[in-house]
Amino acid sequence: ETGVTQSPTHLIKTRGQQVTLRCSSQSGHNTVSWYQQALGQGPQFIFQYYREEENGRGNFPPRFSGLQFPNYSSELNVNALELDDSALYLCASSLYGSRSSYEQYFGPGTRLTVT
């Protein structure tokens, strides 16, 4: 059973650019959630994808968008990067719909720095 993987590990972008982060979910999971974690804070929920559709969204602007693919992997896209977007971006997979689930399994994260 493979765990959640994310790429790249680190990324440096300039303000105004666009970025795409990738996530492969854990084998057997059908749901992917994305979080933004600023230094010293808890993860902030961006959105969740289930069956290739957005299944819930936090308080993030539309320039944060995502995709989920048939193999349940996912992408997070951020347009028009701002300095405040600098953070650790976490992907978490889970099995939605199962009574014993909702446990989230996180990847190691992508550290994004916007200069």
Added chain:
Amino acid sequence: SQKIEQNSEALNIQEGKTATLTCNYTNYSPAYLQWYRQDPGRGPVFLLLIRENEKEKRKERLKVTFDTTLKQSLFHITASQPADSATYLCALDRNYGQNFVFGPGTRLSVLP
């Protein structure tokens, strides 16, 4: 407004003692609550889940309680070890798995 608080930013305890971490919330009615451990530079790791109709859950040296009247969860680590040093996060479910809200975390240091 909705808020999640964890008792303190940092907690130092002596090895062998019981660590007790607190998660308080306002204006939420979560169906369940989760606790995670996060080490520096790594993603959170799931530890325990407790449902609104459960008062207590145990797993090895870990115990979680959930009081929906007080709107509080307590997380205990008994016989603490230096390897338990990490940041512990509580997370509330807002919509049956569709939207999780995390607290700011408590950084636990277990001193030898």
